[in-house]
Amino acid sequence: MTIQNKLIAFFFVLIILMSAVSFFIYQSGQQSISQYDEILQRFLLLNEIAQTNHELQTLFTRYVLVPSDEQLAQFEYHRQHLLDYQQQFEEMVATDSTRSMSKNYYHMLSYLLNRMELAFETYGQPNTREHFQYREDVYKVSSWINETTLRFINHELTDYHTFHRELLVQSQSYLTMGIVTAIILFKVSLLFTYLFCKKITDPIRLLAGQAKALSSGNFSIKDLRVTTNDEIGLLTRTFNQMKRDIHRLIKQIKQKAAVEAKLHEQTIKNIKMNQLLKEMELRTLQNQMNPHFLFNTLNMVSKLAYIEGAEKTSDLIVSISNLLRYNLRSLDKPVTLADELKHVRDYFDIQKNRFGERVSIKVDIDASCLTQPVPLLTLQPLIENAFIHGIDSLESGGEIGITVEETTTHVHVEVYDNGAGMDQDVLQLLWRQQAEFHLDDQHGHTTGIGLTNVIKRLSLFYDQEDVVDIRSKPGEGTRIILKLPKQTKGIQGGGSSCIRSYLLRMKL
Structure with missing residues (x-):
């Protein structure tokens, strides 16, 4: 396994552990947020039911005293809102301790709206006793709904305080867990880094020592032991092979040096002989005709021809002289x-x-x-x-x-x-x-x-x-x-x- 693959594997495991801890804390936080949202939603819903109930009771009282179409329209508007809130209340799951009360609360909301409709229907009829009975029922049910709503709100506040305390304890435990995890991972990383660097630097230090010994001419040192199959192992094997090759090459060079020493003596003798031959060749060249003598001779012949009246011959000789002189220039x-x-x-x-x-x-x-x-x-x-x-x-x-x-x-x-x-x-x-x-x-x-x-x-x-x-x-x-x-x-x-x-x- 190469050094690169080892590092990749370590960092991959480290990232997986950190991601798992972070994901666990994140999921727990999301769950706490969801619980908090549910409590808040129930609290807001109960508050809206209480306010709507109060508005309906006020509009009901005003209408039975002074009926008007405007008040009836507002009453229908708040009545529809109360029905929507009733439906939302039914969808919320109450705790076991309040399940019975929640069921009664849901039906009392329907009963309240029913009594109000009957009171409106019997308004102005001859049998006023029945009308007043409906009105009295409306006030009683509305009062009971307000009291029950307050009880529900109080219960939700109690649950919220309990949840808040638990949330603080949970947050503190998550913080402690995160710090402990970070410390553990940090120590593990330090330990891994130390061991990993030591495993790399120790063989390199040994290689440097052997390289220093080789530079001083000591080829009798033992081969380094190969303990890994990574790049360091490859480097160690290559270094051992290189040391053996150099040692063998030096032996061959020494053997050739002895032979070349003998050849060198013979070469010196040959060089001296070649020098003698060159000197002989130089003397032979010096004995040849000097080109300047040839040019001077041609010029003399040209002037002689001119004096004798052979001008064409004189010009031809001058041209030949110039031609020869130009041809002898350095190429x-x-x-x-x-x-x-x-x-x-x-x-x-x-x-x-x-x-x-x-x-x-x-x-x-x-x-x-x-x-x-x-x-x-x-x-x-x-x-x-x-x-x-x-x-x-x-x-x-x-x-x-x-x-x-x-x-x-x-x-x-x-x-x-x-x-x-x-x-x-x-x-x-x-x-x-x-x-x-x-x-x-x-x-x-x-x-x-x-x-x-x-x-x-x-x-x-x-x-x-x-x-x-x-x-x-x-x-x-x-x-x-x-x-x-x-x-x-x-x-x-x-x-x-x-x-x-x-x-x-x-x-x-």
Whole structure:
């Protein structure tokens, strides 16, 4: 039995006992009130009979002296009331000591009304002796009724005094019983609370002592004895099991520690060997060609070509140098859209020399969008896709375009071509690779970065999934739309200079 069920059972029994005592006192009180109401009702009824009898006698006397219709109507009114009171008196059960008198009293009320009616009927007839006899009977019966009513009232008052004394004694006994019951229940509750709390706190105190011993590393203590099936018993059994499990685990850890100590020595030796290998790799990398040397060499060749009059060759070398320098920038640092477009211009310059008149470039850019931050190498892989997979197979009439426009919440960058396009199977494969982060090496790309790589980096950069929309059909070209969420702050540093440089030099 759980602790909760024990408490519920105790309080249920306590409430039942208190309710039983309260119900008994309430029922006794209701019974006393009923007796009091009966005495009061009889008392009031007798008082009403006495007053009505007096009114009838007065009206009877006035009528026989000076008859009038008004007095007769009032007489009939009080007569009807007396009949109603007589009926109520009959319904009241008198005590054994007054039963005979009550029966006579009931019949005398009827006799009184009968004598009054006979007196009214013989009023004014020649035989006046009979009339006066009826009148004398009326006065005698009325007097007897008044005296008997007083006797009944006196008897009711006597009963009331007796009832009142008994009621006081009963109230005092109920009060005593209520106080005694409350004291007993209070003591029982205190005793139950003490025993109940002791039964809970003693096992918890023992558990706390064992927990303290365990915290000091003593696992040799004996298991606590389980004496109940409630939550405390469950807690004790669980604690004993946990202590045994911890002891067993510590033994296993000590055994593993000995093995790991040996492995640690071997690991240190391996680390030292790896350090030596890293140092060798570093020296090998240091012996490779410095990228700055390559850029400086390309710049020197460009100036030499310019001096020798080969301006087109000089511009191409500068574009290659810029392209290589931009590709070596850190991928984890964002750039502005202007930087990306400047990089695309250099890439266009190189491809223009390759494709010649086979391809035309179209650009429509909103200058207010050029400070939008984007990941490095976002646009150039898309343009390169358009060249490699789109218009490379066209003999003439190839077209590649870039459109940048601003909406309320986004900057839309669209890269399109009129090349071969893709069917639905290729598009689904592309989206599947992007969802699985399947980044295959792009061997045909200058950067090794493909479309799926760009899409994933944009999703991570803006923390949104729906940032790219691809529309393509076989033979109708491909449109890649980048939906870039607006940023409140642009990239600090060379953003403004890149924008000015782009606006002055972007000639596609």
